[in-house]
Amino acid sequence: MKDEHNDVELNRSLGLWSALSLVVGTIIGVGIFVRQAAVLDDAGSTTGALLAWLAGGIITLTAGLTIAEIATQMPETGGLYVYMEKLYGKLWGFLSGWMQIIIYGPAMIASLGAYLSLLLIDFFHIPQAWTIPIALISIILVGILNLFSNRYGAGFAIITTICKLLPVAALVIFGLFFGDQSALGHSISQVHQSAGGFGVAILATLFAFDGWILVANLGGEIKNPSKRLPQAIVLGILGVLVIYLLVTFGVFRSIPAQKIHDLGTGAIPYMANKDFGTIGGKLLSIGIIISIVGCMNGKIMTFPRIMYAMAKDKELPFQHVLAYLSPTTRTPIWCTVTTLVIAGIMIVFFDADRLSELCIFTVYCFYVMAFFGPTILRRRNPGIKRAFSIPLYPLTPIIAILGSLFVIVSEIMSDLQGVLLSFIFVIIGIPVFYYEMRKQKDD
Template identity: 70%
Template sequence: MEKSKEKVSLNRDLGLWSALSLVIGTIIGVGIFVRQAAVINDAGSAKAALLAWLAGGLLTLAAGLTIAEVASQIPSTGGLYAYMEEMYNKFWGFLSGWVQIIVYGPAMIAALGSYLSVLVSDFFHIPAIWNIPIALGTVFLVGILNIFPNRYGASFAIITTICKLVPVIAIIVFGLFFGHADALSQSVKGLHTTAGGFGVAMLGTLFAFDGWILVANLGGEVKNPQKTLPQAISIGIIAVLGIYLLVSYGVLKSIGAQKVHDLGTAAIPYIAQSDFGVIGGKILSIGIIISIVGCMNGKIMTFPRIMYAMAEEKQLPFSKQLAYLNQKTRTPIVSIIAVLFIASMMICFVNADRLSELCIFTIYCFYVMAFIGIFLLRKRNPSTKRAFSVPLFPFTPIVAILGSLFVIISEIFSDPIGVICSLAIVALGIPVYYYEVIHKNK
């Protein structure tokens, strides 16, 4: 057993296009299709809404560029978990990984599966009683795909990313060239008592950009990760920022801010059907379904790598099994199954979307620590030649830190109970750490 384990390692064959597709595909889920009205409602005007998308994208870009330098110096499987362990210690690394593999990752997969099942049921007119089986079946099928060599999951990411961009491009092109509404000067009437303000609007866009860091979990499977990971993260975020701005402007140009407010989450489906007819609405629905499946694939491909990396360090119960790599596929099959099992339980028994929201607070706390870590790495290794250096240092990481602190403070004020629950999830990992890492290694 030990002999075969020494021979098997993760397959380092993911290139720039695969990594880039994972960044774009994991970020663009359903948010861009359903959050247009929410951002405009909070911002109060079309111009402010576009500025909110821009500000959220620039903050995300600052975060991505900062992590890109960290990734170029720590190109390890596990992403944020590996960075926290290297920059601080095993304790902080463990807690960041614990939150991601036990709750955050599975909850995001489960929430995507649940939302997808509703769309599929509506599209094919299937009774709602089948929603849970559809969600479980989708998670299961995407999970099977990722048990095969990672090139299959990567190829699927490329295909779904291309497919999901088709309806997005259609909305952009039609809005830019055929829309007649005044896209920039409109304000939304009657929102002075309910609008959350520019800060809340920007917070909503930050959540729509989330997922950019997950490709870093595949550090041990990316070709030349010191260069490829920074390129994929930075180019991917810039591409998504451009897409989000163009979609928002295209929507505003098509029907205007007031109509977006009136329609709510139905704004983009309304545009698709009014501009392209019933067929257009169907194509948009298919595009959103593909978008969610692609986003799910990225998360199923990346989160189990954190579990595998932690198991490799013997930090989890059943670490020997969770660290198993299949000799033929060279994928962490047991870790994939474990994450999918947790996600499946969440689909059946809890509100997975709410669970993923609960972890936002602690995830952004770890983000802040990771961004501060770039200063620690530069201080520890002043003469090290870096494959990638964050531009405009130290301004860029400071912007990333301030952006994350904005999310943290907003969560404390808007959802104090959720913050307490989030901290409780972290606290549950502390006895596991002391038993698995400290006690067993005495």
């Protein structure tokens, strides 16, 4: 992808391991560590909870397989933004990108920064007054790393992914081999009656699997993207699915179901202290901190690429600045800085968690549209040779579509006000789009 101002290109230097680490690292944040009790409560039993994690993983895998076929035909920087534009036209592409760069991406980065700050304050016994400054410092430091060559961000992703998997492996091993509980068949019926049920349990796991699609934003920086991008998406989701199932099984082997319910988000820290002592609890906290930092790194690395792709297409205000690539690092430095500034404003003035939740509805609306993509492309280009084809087509994309529709309907039923607000975020982008299009014509 050429930059018309300085002829600098994005650095196509990321291999399979870098892409795979970004998929795994971006998915595994804090969800698997804090959602065990919530999923168990909604499912009503340990068997139901395991099936909910499996169902969430299968839905996510079908989504990944579906996007993988599209990615092989559109291996460009921008991911979902590019897919929507080429499938449905410029307006739909713009709106999907607009929502991600203005609200969703910065809000996710901000919420990770805020949660990381709380953990650091608790771990080092820092005064609460430092909550916001530490959150800002954390996103700035990770952001600075991503102002350098993409090799540094990718290398950091590999390191943090390995580090976060070490405590996960310890939890799994001790749970499987030293746990004295039966992991299947234990129910908490008194909770199940007032909880959301199996469907809500699946919904909770889907949010813990989210983030896998962000590696597609780096299509212009991955070596042989038509081959490596599908491999990274599919292998990454499969790996996370196995990890989530093993961790959940290990927790259920170590702690009685009723105890998990009583502990809530403290179930895994309790397990770490029980199995490894106080030092084990501290090491787990370090593992979770590293996990969040790695997840934040993946998002800071990938979301600015959407902004860059949109600026290259002359669809954003200040496009000449945002489309700039550093001749030295070959990274979109002003897009990264802009993303961090928006995230910082959210940390200081807004509830970033709530903002990211508001965008879930619209994200999944765009997902559903994208999942129809393989069918559209197969009809548009009959007989074309594809580098990757969806297995079990059309069943696989149908499952992905139904899973996303389930999230959409659930959001409408549980948070109608939030759904309407998320529509407002998207609609604000329409006049921006037409203004920039008119500027293009005048030029």
